[in-house]
Amino acid sequence: MRRVPDTAARVRIGSDGKSIDTSDAEFVINPYEEYALEQAVQLKEKHGGEVTVVTLGPEKTTQVIMKALALGADKAVHLKSDKIPEDPGPLARVLANELKGLEFDVLLFGKKGVDDDNQQVGQMVAESLGIPCVTQIVKLDVSDGKAVAQREVEGGSITVETTFPAAFTAEKDLTIPRYASLRELVAARKKPIVVKDVQLPKSSIEIVSVQNPPPRPPGKIVGKGVEAVPTLVKLLHEEAKVI
């Protein structure tokens, strides 16, 4: 699970031109990991077991860890690091190293972080651990020691079966996250959080610069209602040349 700026947040370029200033953003659990966490809690409710949240991030990550504990996780591991590299590889290696020491059947990730949009960490951790990983899943059924997952692909879905332990990365449709009650928020404070300082290996990806996307030139209102339609078609054909 990772802590990311809320999707409604404005994103500003840092003063060095090579970083992103998120200092005034509100931080939340990465939405795709909320779907993953909800899936984990549902599996626990149905099949028993325990849900552990593992996250890497700065001191302030505690706030989203508390939220995850309120949403049904039983305990948390906080790998503390102020710097999160642009390259998901080092991050995946640190996570894999930590997970080697834990016993689990199901390892869930969000398919990507809504911050860096890399969509790499889940597969990388699974490959490092040498376990199966089904990415972009919209459905997960668990029974008789195996999982049947549906992954969303272009134009449809593909069904993949696997035995445990296995990793999965969540697509938006996987679950509908619940809300935490006040009682659960209070109870979360008593749940255990293990905090460890970690050193990240060197990143192979280096940010050269951060830019704002080129602005779109202002468009025009063609007109009002049905009368404007013939003009629109003419403009699309003659001016924009897209039809």
Add this chain to the structure above:
Amino acid sequence: MTGEVLVLAESSGPAFRKAALEAVTEGRRLADLLNVSECALAIGSGLRDRASELGKYGADKVILADDPSLALFHPDYYRQIALEAIKRVNPSVVLAAATSAGKDLAPRLAIHLGTAVASECTQLELENGKLIATRPAYAGKVLLRVRVNSSPSIATLRPNVFTAKEVVPGKKPEVEQIEFGRPDSRMVVKEFVAQGAKKLDLTEASVIVSGGRGMGGPQNYRILEELAEVMGGVVGASRASVDAGWRPHSDQVGQTGRTVSPTLYIAAGISGAIQHRVGMINSKVIVAINKDPEAPIFGFADYGIVGDVFEVVPALTREMKAFYGKT
């Protein structure tokens, strides 16, 4: 010495995806800049007769792994073949389309090779033989230019951004086969289930007709489907209409849905909230139809019509029918 450019050319059934041809064309451009040859890797089933098509898009050589068990993307099978091809070719740059398969596979290769991936790139450059990739982050709110310092540099290319072009018409590449011995895997890839009659994914479509909350309910999307059909496009949706359960998530355009860049994007009854905007802002031309003249979408649409979608959209469908009937 600089190694070759290797491009994973993804197929869908016995044909290459458009996004794969885009990647092969871009791979050719990079290979020319590096003064090396380009090799394409075709993995699939029933591709034997098609493999040499990649020559026209610039591939000097095609490595082919053709087996019925490769018809659908299987992470373990595809990874084994790609690693074998990389061992043979020793590339300095590896490209793949940023499709569901490409985005799944590239990071796996990177972990095994001790290198890194630049995801969903929209532009590639070379600087002193190193790959510099431009890639959107925060759903396109910013563009990052990143240098990949490890080798081979891997990049996935956002579909519909690069151009697929027959740059070397009539070229016949050398085709080399990889004998595929199925490795042990705990994953069993069962079946592909198509979603409805939709043939084209949003990310690959050149025309998208999207509906938002202003569509009022799921039954009203019929008018958008009619317009899309006339124009050879597909229907998309805003987050509001997906969250309301009117359309499946696979139709969602925006930050927690698909990022699209069609030639023409028609937004009907969509206000244009930031989370939608970032998913479609790179469309070549944006048309907005909305009854609210103050809707933010008019601030970045190229052409806008202020009006009732239930009147304007059917009128547009009729007009388009007449237009396509003429040409």
